[in-house]
Amino acid sequence: MNNESTYIMEHPREAQRLLDKxxxxxxxxxxxxxxxxxxxxxxxxxxxxxxxxxxLANSYPKMNVLGVDVSPARVRDAAxxxxxxxxxxxxxxxxxxLPFDSDSIDLVFSRFLMEYVPxxxxxxxEMARVCAPGGMILLQDLDGQLIWxxxxxxxxxxxxxxxxxxxxxSGFDPFVGRKLFSLCLGAALTEVRVQVDPYHLYxxxxxxxxxxxxxxxxxIAHAQIKAALGSDKAAQEFSDRxxxxxxxxxxxxxxCLFTVTANKPAAPNSRQHG
Numbered sequence: 001m002n003n004e005s006t007y008i009m010e011h012p013r014e015a016q017r018l019l020d021k022x023x024x025x026x027x028x029x030x031x032x033x034x035x036x037x038x039x040x041x042x043x044x045x046x047x048x049x050x051x052x053x054x055x056l057a058n059s060y061p062k063m064n065v066l067g068v069d070v071s072p073a074r075v076r077d078a079a080x081x082x083x084x085x086x087x088x089x090x091x092x093x094x095x096x097x098l099p100f101d102s103d104s105i106d107l108v109f110s111r112f113l114m115e116y117v118p119x120x121x122x123x124x125x126e127m128a129r130v131c132a133p134g135g136m137i138l139l140q141d142l143d144g145q146l147i148w149x150x151x152x153x154x155x156x157x158x159x160x161x162x163x164x165x166x167x168x169x170s171g172f173d174p175f176v177g178r179k180l181f182s183l184c185l186g187a188a189l190t191e192v193r194v195q196v197d198p199y200h201l202y203x204x205x206x207x208x209x210x211x212x213x214x215x216x217x218x219x220i221a222h223a224q225i226k227a228a229l230g231s232d233k234a235a236q237e238f239s240d241r242x243x244x245x246x247x248x249x250x251x252x253x254x255x256c257l258f259t260v261t262a263n264k265p266a267a268p269n270s271r272q273h274g
Contacts (some may be wrong), residue, residue: 039106046113050078057088068093095123100130111140118171128187135264143177144255166228177258189262199257208245
């Protein structure tokens, strides 16, 4: 992946920001539990500090729960969080070269990772490599992050496009959600299924909790915003303008969450038993 200077997800405040946004028990019940029947091994690629892994390991004690992350700090946090769970472990590794045997994992999963990985097709092919024949890959990512506002503020929108151009140099893609379908097909996966849900949706003034979350996100991305707009002053003015837009009761901002599942074809000589 990328080094700390360009990879926004490496920032420790970004890890905590994302943790604060999600209820792991509710999220697992909605998106993962329908696919866990018969799953003996589960891998989270880009597992972060292991919150989902701990919930899964506690709920499914007979399942081997694995995580991998590029950040040593997050691996340490995850290992501490998983301490005492004999069916869970985490290790450091890159999505482009996963430290697992081929055909070894029943369900391979990533959440909010593909938007940041430069070689997205390569990463999904690597997930497919470690997935067991007949197993499943589940990908979840955003589409339209930072982008969709109505009515548009022309000056703000121009700055957003400049910032996104800067972020694109590190591999960031705000439209990766819609691309997961074709990326799965490009990795020779089958039975690709797509679900789309609203993610960000602010119709009128944003709630203070959500506003604070966006403020943190903009602070984390300050270096990239500065690089795109030319100065600390310009970066701060952009952040202030963006937050003011979200506060405006006459504006709407939204993005979509894509959840894509796909299967790795079973081995040609495998047989169904029943």
